[in-house]
Amino acid sequence: MTATETPTRRITTAKAMAEAIGLEMRADPDVFVMGEDVGAYGGIFGSTTDLFAEFGADRVIDTPISETGFIGAGIGAAVEGLRPVVELMFVDFYGVCMDQISNHMAKIHYESGGAVKVPMVLMAATGAGYSDAAQHSQCLWGTFAHLPGMKVVVPSNPYDAKGLMASAIRDDNPVIFLFHKGAQGLVWMEKNPRSIAHVPEEAFTVPIGEAAIAREGSDVTIVTLSLSVQHSLDVAEELEGEGISVEIVDLRSLVPLDRQTVLDSVAKTGKLLVVDEDYKSFGLTGEIAAIVAETDPTMLKKPVKRLAVPDVPIPYARSLEYGILPTRERIAAAVKDLMA
Amino acid sequence: MHESSTVGIIANPASARDIRRIVADGGSVTTHDKLSRLRRVMSGLGSVGVRRVISMADRGGIMAGLLRASAGVSAKGWPTLEFVEQPVTHSPEDTTTATRAMVEAGVGSLVVLGGDGTNRLVASHSAETPLVSMSTGTNNAFPRPVEATVAGMAAGLVATSEGCRDAGTYRAKKLEVRAGDRLEQALVDVAISEDGSVGSGALWDVADLSELFLCFAEPGSIGLSAIGAHMQTSSRRSKTGLHLVLSPQSPTRVLAPIGPGLVSAVGVQSASVLEAGARQDPRSPRGVIAIDGERMVPFGPGNRPSVTLRTNGPVVVDVEATLHAASSEGLLRSVARGSPLDDNSNTRTKKQTAEPWEVST
Amino acid sequence: MNPMNRLELYTEMVRIRQYESRILQEYHGDKAPAWDIGAGLIPGEMHLSAGQEPAAVGVCAHLKKGDAITAPHRPHHFALAHGVDMNAMTAEIYGRTTGLCKGKGGHMHLFDPENHFSCSGIIAQGYPVACGQALAMKRRGTDNVAIAVAGEGAANQGAFHESLNLAAVWNLPVVFVIEDNDWAISVPRSDSTATTSNADRAAGYGIPGVRVENNDVEAVFEAAGAAVDRARAGEGPSLIEVHTLRLWGHFEGDAQAYRTDLETVDERDPIPRYAQALLASGDLVEEQVQQIAEAADAEVDAAIQFSLNSPIPAAEDALLHVFA
Structure with missing residues (x-):
């Protein structure tokens, strides 16, 4: 700088x-x-x-x-x-x-x-x-x-x-x-x-293929990306008051995918929530869960939770649309479920 | 009115697509434009009482479009549409086969959409059938500019009215070319090029031309015949043509529109009247003969060509003259009884008789 | 046209025909008795270009270093005419490590960056890419041109129309070449195309469109020369539709039962016809006919031998080259 x-x-x-x-x-x-x-x-x-x-x-x-x-x-x-x-x-x-x-x-x-x-x-x-x-x-x-x-x-x-x-x-x-x-x-x-x-004024790079720990925590790992990172950060701040320490992995890129950062975080917290605004089936949430399962399923203290759009096209009416998006409320609820 | 109310249509689906779109500013006449012109022709024909049209078939969509249109609501008053039964070969043969069939069927006139090349093919088999030639080619001297509806009316009038046929048609000239066992004919010009390649056919570069034989040379034309026109005019209705010897070194130069957007200065060594029936032998020992602007026949010592002007070319409809004849005969005028223009009566009654252009059945 | 040009056009057409004939022979040679498309030293689909040589040879005769071509699924004639190395191309067809693409592309996906040559097996999709190559040439201020090649069936694809529009609106140095071989696999153009010529479609975009009839190499040569000159001079795109001939099937193994014009195919073969014309004009003499054929055969033979002697890629190499 x-x-x-x-x-x-x-x-x-x-x-x-x-x-x-x-x-x-x-x-x-x-x-x-x-x-x-x-x-x-x-x-x-x-x-x-x-x-x-x-x-x-x-x-x-x-x-x-x-x-x-x-x-x-x-x-x-x-x-x-x-x-x-x-x-x-x-x-x-x-x-x-x-x-x-x-x-x-x-x-x-x-x-x-x-x-x-x-x-x-x-x-x-x-x-x-x-x-x-x-x-x-x-x-x-x-x-x-x-x-x-x-x-x-x-x-x-x-x-x-x-x-x-x-x-x-x-x-x-x-x-x-x-x-x-x-x-x-x-x-x-x-x-x-x-x-x-x-944001610094001068040119700089962020390497493609390196996830970021958007927030460090110890109880639950949220692996997510894009706008859902912002939502997850809001939720983590809120839950901190309730004594839940959330770690957030911002993938930043899907290809290449930084598997190691995901695994390291899950190894630390033992609880994994994957949040994705893309469709649920055959997508990112399943891929992250599979990586953990293929590597060492015993690192999980609870089954993986996935929060994504439930395989429906995105509807128009606000009530419908927010009925399927991974909102802060749904993220918070999923974290609490993992902590229960 | 003449009982022969059938007209033939030949539309070349391939015209206006040669290299002169690139090497010159040749325009495009698309399939759909050709179709729209034919629709206008059909309206024109139907309006003057033509009841039946026989057309050349194609597989390029023009005739399919016309057939669809003739079944549609906009085709009110159109003649019925039939096709010559012929194999579609996408070659010049399609045109000659269709022409022969139409002449045999006794059509009263033939509407031709194409360029000089299409007309040349039709003229080789049209015998005494009058041609209404509409240019859908690149740069044409033989077909005159004419609106399609009016052309349709003229074609119909020539087919249905003796008076129009007599006043509206004339016999064109042609140039006969022999080279070895080939016999070709031209309706406008025969050019001798010393570059022996046929290449893409169309001729746009006059640098290699050594001689020109012209059926006519009218200053308002475009193409090679325009070169002659600025040495010595020769009407398409006269009995003689023109023969030019060209040379880039000649001190006499003529500025002529050779092709679309191409105006060239051409060196002319001599220009002389070409008498009908007098055989001419081009001087070049080898080269290619271009017929109506199309490089076609390579020649050498083994097939030295000869060129002869003939006065027995196709019968051609002068659209303007035809409509003049129709006007003076009042063929397209009807005056209701009681109208101020009615010489016979000043009483206001509904007209009783058919319009003069309606053919009784 | 000078005699040298004519002889070169003829020689190149014979070279390509010899190539396709030998590939045809080698391709079928080890698929008997039960014909299996995936078997043999040359596996997979094979689209050969016999009969379409005039389009490739007439166009490529005008190209120079730095000029680009995007070819379709039937690419050999354009590749060879554009100077793609015959050994490397053949080795690719044989799926060897010495191939243009180390065995990853195959005959429909030949890439030769040295010659700016590429193919796409997806109909008409090479057209937009050629526009981009032309855009790069224009941005860099070179007088290079991009040639986009596809068949008449491709002209019914959106990519074709988008490309013509782009090239026209950006005045790109690109020449669109349509090889009209009358057949989109089994569908004749009259059943698929609402116009007699794709030159009409060029007109719709304000691009000069020319149709070359009769599969005539000299006519293609002239038209392409004019179009390439125009593009080099910064005057923008042109389209040339060549009415050509698919001498063989859409792909090898195609029985062509649908084809109504098979009877006249041989008499429409452009190469014997051109040989006759050149013999008649004196641009070619009998002894040369044999010499040219033999030279082509020797070159093709060497390319096939080179390929057969080249290593087969290791299975694990399939994992390489996803990313640079």
Whole structure:
């Protein structure tokens, strides 16, 4: 940290992402941005705020609503050695471009026997909580993590968003960067205060593949990611008053997955709650439980608890939507269950 | 009105797609545009009493579209649509087979959508059947610009009215080309290129041309015939043509629109009237013959070509003249009894007789 | 066109045909008596390009170092015409460690970054990638071009249309090549495509669209030359549809019972026809016909021998190369 900075430099997650992209663009002329409304608008969820003003339309390119076309173009530019940062506005739109993502972006390096690199970032907004319903509220990180060949990065706060974005852009692999709308710190959406936090002004990186201990504790481990980290921190603070010490593992990336940090924490607490805003079955919560089970199930003093969206599409009405999301109340209840 | 109220339609599904989209500013006439023109032709034909249309079949969607349209509500008053029974080979043969069949069926006129090339193929088998040629090609001298509805009306009038046929048609010229055992004919121009390759067919570079034989040379045209037009005009209705010897070194240069967006200065060594029936032997020992702007016949010492102007080309409909004839005969005018324009009566009664353009059945 | 060009076009077409003919022979050679697609030294699906040589040869004759191609599932002709090393490509088809992709790609997924050559087995999906390559070339200020190749069936895919629009709106140096071989596996174009030519579709995006009839290599050569020059000059994308011929099945083992045009296939073979034309024009003499065929055969033979002598990858190598 430089002398001119103070810990009071508080910015949103959205701004932190944009700052990272801007710093990388200044440092490397091969970095450019494209996507829908990333230009003058600055990204619907603020991920490219102010970049257009600085870099212009040549390097911050508004695309047609043509996800197969421009994600494919990102791949083509990346195989030619550029470092595109491409935004898919909502991750839910993966359906119109998944062939480029899964069959091309993710497979080219492997198919080519390592001969062709695809240094590309594909960022997308995820998450529910504001009544955008079934086609604009999913997380889907488990889907991308299931398919080999992509790194999958999921930050939970402004600092990590900036550092992980820098790492993602410098990575020689395709990186899916999934940011939660509710953690962006947007003025037009209910937000957790943790979405605005101190972030150093200069460039820095957070390594991809290292989970963070978001909070140390001794009674229960919550393994989670994205907005659920913020919720879990709120819950942990609350439960501290009740004498429950919660440790929170913020995975920060699903691919690569930091198994060791998970195992170390579970070894310490002996109780595991996995919280995920993605669908429950065949996903992250099952994967974490399996890792523990495969390694040493005897480290668990209680059966694993999983809290995730119960295999239904995200409903619209607030009462319905909050009926299925991993809310603070549900997280707290699950922790208390484990402590019972 | 003439009883022969059947008209033939030949629409080349492949026209306006050659290399001149890239090397020049050739426009596109899409399948759907061709179809919309045919729909207009059908309306025009139906409006003047044509009851039946026989068309060339294609598998490219033009005729499928027309067939669908003819069953639809917008097809009110259209002629019935039938197709020549023929195998679709996607080759020039489709056009010649269809033309022969239509002539045999006794169609009163033939509507041709295509360029000079399509018209050339039709003309080789159209005998005495008048052609209404609508350009859907790249740059055409033989078909004149014409609106499709009006062209349909003219085709119908020629088919149904002797007066229109007499006043609205004329016999075009053609150039006969022989090279070895090949016999070809041109409706506009024959060019000798000293670069011997056929390549992609269409001709857009005049640098290698050594000679031009022209059926006509009208200054308003586009294409090779325009070169001749600025040496010495020759009307498409006259009995003679024009022969040019070209040379890049010639001090005489002519500025002519050779293709879409391509205006070239061409060196002309000589220009002389081409008399009908007089056989011409091009001077180049080898090269390729371009017929109506299409490189087609490579030749060498073994098949030296000859070119002859003939006055027995196809019968062609002059759309403008046809509608003039219809106007002077009052074919498209009906005056209700009692109308101020009615010379015979000033009493206000409902009209009793059929409109003059309606064919009684 | 000069005589040298013509001879080169012919020689390259023969080289490719010889390659496909030998692969055909080797592919089927050890699948008898019970034909098993996964058996033999060359396992898996095999889509050979015989009959479509004019498209590849006519286009690639205009390409230079740094120009890119994305080819579809039927890629050999474009790979060879674009200068992909025959040994490495063949070894890949044989699944050997010396292959272009160390045995991970196979015949539908050939990658040669040196020559900016790649394939995709997913119909039309190479088109957007080519747009991105063209975007990179444009950003870097080179005069390189990207060639996007697919069949006529691909032109009904959204990726095709998105790519044409992108290339047009961004004025990218890309040439879209459609190989219209009349058949999308078993479905004729007339049953699948609402226009007679995909040149029409180019027009819808404001891109010059040309259709080359008759599978004529010189006509492709001319059209592609014009399109490539245009792209290099910064004048934007073009589309060339080549009416070509699938001489053999969609994939080896395809009995083609659906095919109504088989009777005339042999007479439409573009190579003997071109040989006749060149013999007639004097650009080719009889002795050369034999020499060219023999030279091609020797080259292919060496590539096959190279492949057969190359190591088979170790099973554990399957775990390598997921990430860089």
